[in-house]
Amino acid sequence: MKVLITGGAGYIGSHCNRYFNEQGIETVVVDDLSDGHEESIVAGKFIKGDFGDEKFMKELFQKEKINAVVHFAALRLFLTLLPGRKDIMIITCQRC
DSSP: OOEEHHHHHHHHHHHHHHHHTTTEEEEEEEESSSSOOGGGGOSEEEEOOTTTTTHHHHHHHHHOOOOHHHHOOOEEEEEEEOOOOOOOOOOOOOOO
């Protein structure tokens, strides 16, 4: 069995990757490293890329013969209060 882990260079994804490999499950990690860390990927095969890139993902699925996907890639939200105001919050999204 081969599992694709998106966002696998992040905290939760890297722990999931390590666990699967300890159980003998082959993994492929896809992460664009905008927020994750390549050194967190201690097992499996790492491919740097954007899971939102349809062409990239189609090619990956054809080449790697993936059986299952665990999706941890996400947008990070930064919440900050507007300076001088306690009733207005600014939400900023960052792809990670």
